[in-house]
Amino acid sequence: MINLIKAKERQKEAAANADKPPVKEQTATHLRLQRDISELNLPPTCTIEFPNGKDDLMYFDLTIIPDEGYYMGGIFPFSFQIPPLYPHDAPKVKCKIKVYxxxxxxEGNVCLNILREDWKPVLNINTVIYGIYHLFLEPNPDDPLNHDAAAQLRDNPQMFEHDVRGTMYGESKDGVYFDRCFDI
Known part of the structure; x- marks a missing residue:
């Protein structure tokens, strides 16, 4: 009889809560990501956007518009995909346009040591954003993904600057057409 009463109480409780939206359980990843996003201290030339709304923090876009250096004035959009095991796994970051x-x-892959072998759970989204931002202020020819661009930067910085400017306007370089990154 007691089990029947408890079952009826559970049915009444379930019926009362039926029109309420289910409470979304917060995982450790979501809690950490909420903290990281709330503590962001973006450089003035960076903006962040959540295309799926503020409820989906696992995917967002970053736009960098450098105000100095070789890439000054260009608009460089990146996508961030946060893995389910964040912060133990690094975010997946891709540049959304072709850039020299x-x-x-x-393909938009980013060579940044903290996104690979140097990732540690104590690092956060802010650290990654500043790392990518720094690549536009001071490209690193010693750890390249684009070996031709790295060699040109090391051996002929003036020609590298010329080619960066041309490709930012949508010109091709070595048979590869680059996306115009002004007013995209």
Missing amino acids: HPNIDV
Whole structure:
């Protein structure tokens, strides 16, 4: 009889809660990501956007518009995909346009040590954003994905600057057409 009463109580409780939306359980990844996003301190030339709304923090876009260096004035959009095991696994970051850069290949892969072997759970989204931002201020020819761009930066910085400017306007380089990154 007691089990029947408890079952009826559970049915009444379930019926009362039926029109309420289910409470979404927060995982450790979501809690950490919420903290990382709330503590962001973006450089003034960076913006972040959540295309799926603020409820989906696992995917967002970053736009960098450098105000100095070889890439000054260009608009460089990136996508961030946060893995389910974040912060134990690094975010997956891709440049959404083709850019002539020693540390970014034409598929948009980014060569940044903290996104690979140097990732540690104590690092956060802010650290990654500043790392990518820094690549536009000071490209690193010693750890390249685009070996031709890295060699050109090392051996002939003036020609590298010329080619960066041309490709930012949508010109091709070595048979590869690059995306115009002004007013995209």
